[in-house]
Amino acid sequence: MSGTNNMNLTLKVWRQKNAQTAGKFVTYKAEGISPDMSFLEMLDVVNESLVHKGEDPIYFDHDCREGICGMCSLYINGHPHGPKRAITTCQLHMRTFHDGQTITIEPWRAAPFPVIKDLAVDRSAFDRIQQAGGYVSVNTGGVPDANEIAIPKVIADEAFNSATCIGCGACVAACKNASAMLFVSAKVSQLGMLPQGQPERYRRVQSMVAQMDEEGFGNCTNTGACEAECPKEISLTNISRMNNDYFSAKLFRQEELHEQSHGEG
Amino acid sequence: MSLDAKIPKGPLAEKWSTHKFNLKLVNPANKRKYDVIVVGTGLAGASAAASLAELGYNVKAFCFQDSPRRAHSIAAQGGINAAKNYQNDGDSVYRLFYDTIKGGDYRAREGNVYRLAEVSVNIIDQCVGQGVPFAREYGGLLDNRSFGGSQVSRTFYARGQTGQQLLLGAYSALNRQINAGKVKMYTRTEMLDVVVVDGKAQGIITRNLENGKVETHSGHAVLLCTGGYGNVFYLSTNAMGCNVTAAWRAHKRGAFFANPCYTQIHPTCIPVTGDHQSKLTLMSESLRNDGRVWAPKTVELAQKLRKGELKVTDLKEEDRDYFLERKYPSFGNLVPRDVASRNGKEMVDEGRGVGATGVAVFLDFAEAIARLGEDAVRAKYGNLFDMYYQITDENPYKQPMRIYPAVHYTMGGLWVDYNLSTNIPGLYCLGEANFSDHGANRLGASALMQGLADGYFVIPYTLGDYLATIGPKPIDTKNPAFEQTKKDVEARIEKLLALRGNKTVDEYHRELGHIMWEYCGMARNEDGLKKAKGLIQTLRADFWKNAIVLGDNEELNQSLEKAGRVADFLELGELMVDDALMRKESCGGHFRVESQTPEGEALRDDEHFAFVAAWEYKGDNQPEVLNKEVLEFENVHLTQRSYK
Numbered sequence: 001m002s003g004t005n006n007m008n009l010t011l012k013v014w015r016q017k018n019a020q021t022a023g024k025f026v027t028y029k030a031e032g033i034s035p036d037m038s039f040l041e042m043l044d045v046v047n048e049s050l051v052h053k054g055e056d057p058i059y060f061d062h063d064c065r066e067g068i069c070g071m072c073s074l075y076i077n078g079h080p081h082g083p084k085r086a087i088t089t090c091q092l093h094m095r096t097f098h099d100g101q102t103i104t105i106e107p108w109r110a111a112p113f114p115v116i117k118d119l120a121v122d123r124s125a126f127d128r129i130q131q132a133g134g135y136v137s138v139n140t141g142g143v144p145d146a147n148e149i150a151i152p153k154v155i156a157d158e159a160f161n162s163a164t165c166i167g168c169g170a171c172v173a174a175c176k177n178a179s180a181m182l183f184v185s186a187k188v189s190q191l192g193m194l195p196q197g198q199p200e201r202y203r204r205v206q207s208m209v210a211q212m213d214e215e216g217f218g219n220c221t222n223t224g225a226c227e228a229e230c231p232k233e234i235s236l237t238n239i240s241r242m243n244n245d246y247f248s249a250k251l252f253r254q255e256e257l258h259e260q261s262h263g264e265g
Numbered sequence: 266m267s268l269d270a271k272i273p274k275g276p277l278a279e280k281w282s283t284h285k286f287n288l289k290l291v292n293p294a295n296k297r298k299y300d301v302i303v304v305g306t307g308l309a310g311a312s313a314a315a316s317l318a319e320l321g322y323n324v325k326a327f328c329f330q331d332s333p334r335r336a337h338s339i340a341a342q343g344g345i346n347a348a349k350n351y352q353n354d355g356d357s358v359y360r361l362f363y364d365t366i367k368g369g370d371y372r373a374r375e376g377n378v379y380r381l382a383e384v385s386v387n388i389i390d391q392c393v394g395q396g397v398p399f400a401r402e403y404g405g406l407l408d409n410r411s412f413g414g415s416q417v418s419r420t421f422y423a424r425g426q427t428g429q430q431l432l433l434g435a436y437s438a439l440n441r442q443i444n445a446g447k448v449k450m451y452t453r454t455e456m457l458d459v460v461v462v463d464g465k466a467q468g469i470i471t472r473n474l475e476n477g478k479v480e481t482h483s484g485h486a487v488l489l490c491t492g493g494y495g496n497v498f499y500l501s502t503n504a505m506g507c508n509v510t511a512a513w514r515a516h517k518r519g520a521f522f523a524n525p526c527y528t529q530i531h532p533t534c535i536p537v538t539g540d541h542q543s544k545l546t547l548m549s550e551s552l553r554n555d556g557r558v559w560a561p562k563t564v565e566l567a568q569k570l571r572k573g574e575l576k577v578t579d580l581k582e583e584d585r586d587y588f589l590e591r592k593y594p595s596f597g598n599l600v601p602r603d604v605a606s607r608n609g610k611e612m613v614d615e616g617r618g619v620g621a622t623g624v625a626v627f628l629d630f631a632e633a634i635a636r637l638g639e640d641a642v643r644a645k646y647g648n649l650f651d652m653y654y655q656i657t658d659e660n661p662y663k664q665p666m667r668i669y670p671a672v673h674y675t676m677g678g679l680w681v682d683y684n685l686s687t688n689i690p691g692l693y694c695l696g697e698a699n700f701s702d703h704g705a706n707r708l709g710a711s712a713l714m715q716g717l718a719d720g721y722f723v724i725p726y727t728l729g730d731y732l733a734t735i736g737p738k739p740i741d742t743k744n745p746a747f748e749q750t751k752k753d754v755e756a757r758i759e760k761l762l763a764l765r766g767n768k769t770v771d772e773y774h775r776e777l778g779h780i781m782w783e784y785c786g787m788a789r790n791e792d793g794l795k796k797a798k799g800l801i802q803t804l805r806a807d808f809w810k811n812a813i814v815l816g817d818n819e820e821l822n823q824s825l826e827k828a829g830r831v832a833d834f835l836e837l838g839e840l841m842v843d844d845a846l847m848r849k850e851s852c853g854g855h856f857r858v859e860s861q862t863p864e865g866e867a868l869r870d871d872e873h874f875a876f877v878a879a880w881e882y883k884g885d886n887q888p889e890v891l892n893k894e895v896l897e898f899e900n901v902h903l904t905q906r907s908y909k
Contacts, residue, residue, distance in 0.1 A: 070334070124332070152403075196394060
């Protein structure tokens with residue numbers, strides 16, 4: 001299938017040995033690239049040629065390559081996950097680019113996401129925010145029959161829209177303040193809308209926001225870059241919902257958080 | 266060696282409850298004295314880690330990805346089965362059991378499968394309790410759909426992202442226990458060996474992928490929840506990182522590997538476009554509820570389509586062969602995966618394939634769009650259609666999808682008994698990594714069910730019995746087995762890093778994949794398998810001479826990570842071929858050309874092959890020894906599977 005319409009590209013790639021070492025852009029040629037390749041397959045081809053030359057291949061995070069695991073990242077020509085909307089980098093195909101184009105590839109840039117190597121960053125801050133309260137406290141067993149909880153379809157669907165977040169971090173990378181509010185609000189909204197999430201609703205929002213702040217993410221100034229770049233099109237409405245719950249919790253339900261240290265485990 | 270599956274005696278429907286009562290319990294105050302290691306954080310691993318921590322055990326959980334939420338369970342699309350019978354359409358625990366046994370072509374244990382069907386109903390309750398947003402009806406109750414290989418609607422789903430939602434549910438339960446201090450989570454950490462002390466598993470050796478540090482972890486039990494080995498084929502629907510290393514290392518320490526040749530080729534994947542292809546993308550089986558599979562009626566028409574002389578939308582109705590509907594009138598497009606895959610391959614082999622490569626058939630929604638309207642089709646399958654459009658640049662609302670089978674799931678895996686224990690006491694195996702419940706073919710929407718059944722509802726009971734038996738004495742990490750196993754791991758890393766040949770690890774992997782797909786894929790025969798065995802041996806020897814592995818141990822080193830995994834695939838591949846050679850019958854996903862009915866369907870040989878093949882490792886380059894577990898059927902009558 002190596003057709004005549006194959007492309008030659010110039011890549012400017014961020015290379016950084018580890019968190020302690022300063023990084024720099026290095027230029028590579030990507031030649032004979034098929035438009036049917038995914039962006040990551042294009043990088044595979046470049047890496048194969050680097051390995052043959054005895055050079056360290058470019059490190060990037062990736063796993064499922066079908067747009068759902070959230071592991072791939074890459075800031076491509078100034079956009080998280082590249083120029084197309086509503087997709088992850090692994091779903092970006094080379095037909096989006098043209099022959100002779102220069103493509104700049106950087107890691108996510110945000111202080112709470114330190115670079116580990118080349119294009120891979122440490123996103124464990126996201127896990128710690130989820131650990132702070134992104135759950136319904138039910139143990140295995142001891143739950144009612146699934147159909148005892150009737151949930152209006154519109155609410156279930158809207159909760160689902162929030163639940164589609166893949167935790168990739170594009171929202172943070174897109175934001176001039178490196179704010180994680182879209183990510184945090186997606187989980188806060190999903191559980192806050194569902195009946196199962198009500199008992200811990202106000203406690204949850206406070207714990208998760210507190211952890212978000214502790215990790216050093218910036219605040220939201222309503223620019224909306226996160227929503228525009230989110231591969232799953234998580235909406236800004238989630239942030240409004242979170243703010244609403246947060247203010248409500250702070251003004252009227254301060255006690256909810258104080259109880260938290262008891263009764264777990 | 267005789268294998269005891271430890272299936273409880275008594276009537277099928279009472280086995281599990283009787284067994285639960287007979288299992289020993291660990292006193293609540295003693296639970297915190299036990300350490301349990303859980304490797305892998307997919308549906309099986311995350312649900313097990315969370316549930317065991319809730320009970321009070323100290324859990325250490327490991328994953329090689331940057332977060333437990335990335336595990337490839339997340340990519341499961343279609344749904345999860347449960348015998349709730351919410352639709353009043355005749356479902357029951359017994360029917361789910363029967364469908365699963367039959368779907369597996371009578372190569373699974375009755376006891377295990379019945380238990381799976383029994384706890385399936387609890388899984389849905391659990392997930393809803395966690396806030397998993399399943400699809401609902403306007404009345405507020407849960408919606409169901411039908412899925413391949415079944416005639417009732419028992420599949421619960423969350424758009425085309427059921428795996429994601431279930432995994433995030435299990436991940437949230439895991440997070441709660443991490444927050445409570447009951448689970449210690451190790452990310453970007455790969456398990457490279459099991460420590461066996463006096464015949465019992467008491468720990469693992471891991472490598473921290475960020476800094477290369479090789480570490481020892483001890484525990485009273487080790488649970489491998491590390492997924493399947495489909496990536497032995499190089500191209501599959503698995504994630505890039507999916508590998509067999511944890512299970513294979515355990516195998517080399519004495520755990521039996523069962524039915525390795527049982528692999529599932531999924532009928533509806535996006536076809537390969539070229540040599541650069543790194544993975545294949547599944548189009549959910551749920552699409553076959555409304556999509557119709559067809560190929561052009563003649564080779565001439567197929568040629569015209571391939572050359573672009575004829576547009577698919579111009580092909581007349583009478584020139585289309587809806588081959589599944591024609592051959593299987595009662596199941597139609599909803600035949601099980603193995604049957605659908607083989608029929609697709611047949612079309613291509615006959616020269617009736619479509620697309621530029623000719624290696625695809627059509628999956629057509631025109632009739633569904635005419636019947637339901639484009640909006641209704643979008644509501645059901647929108648994300649799948651978008652994904653297809655994104656990858657192929659063809660609009661499936663306007664023209665049929667092109668699909669072709671691809672490796673998707675592996676039914677084989679580490680041998681486990683009814684308690685999910687391998688033959689090494691203290692070493693357990695859950696989810697896709699074990700062999701237990703799907704026989705020779707897995708039905709759609711059953712993988713999520715099994716992973717969560719094992720983790721939420723089986724292991725919390727069965728593990729306690731073992732722990733109570735061995736007692737809460739601390740593990741002696743001074744035992745020389747810990748240091749020796751660590752040294753073995755380090756020596757292997759050094760050996761890999763010394764490889765400075767001229768061929769990349771990916772090139773070896775791709776070559777292995779070609780061999781496996783060609784000779785141990787959808788159709789297998791004796792000559793081909795024998796040839797494959799020789800090819801794999803040669804390739805493996807060449808790998809250990811000529812592979813290139815760059816860099817050092819003390820860094821994030823993808824060359825090294827891949828090399829270790831591919832080295833294991835090069836050994837596993839040969840065992841799969843041996844297993845396929847030994848099993849001279851056809852069953853489920855294992856199709857031996859020599860054993861078929863006059864109509865070309867898989868022909869079992871129950872007299873000689875109604876057993877589980879559990880292979881025992883005997884040393885490098887030594888033939889493995891076959892141990893048989895005879896399958897006993899007391900409740901179902903073995904028949905030739907028919908979907909006609």
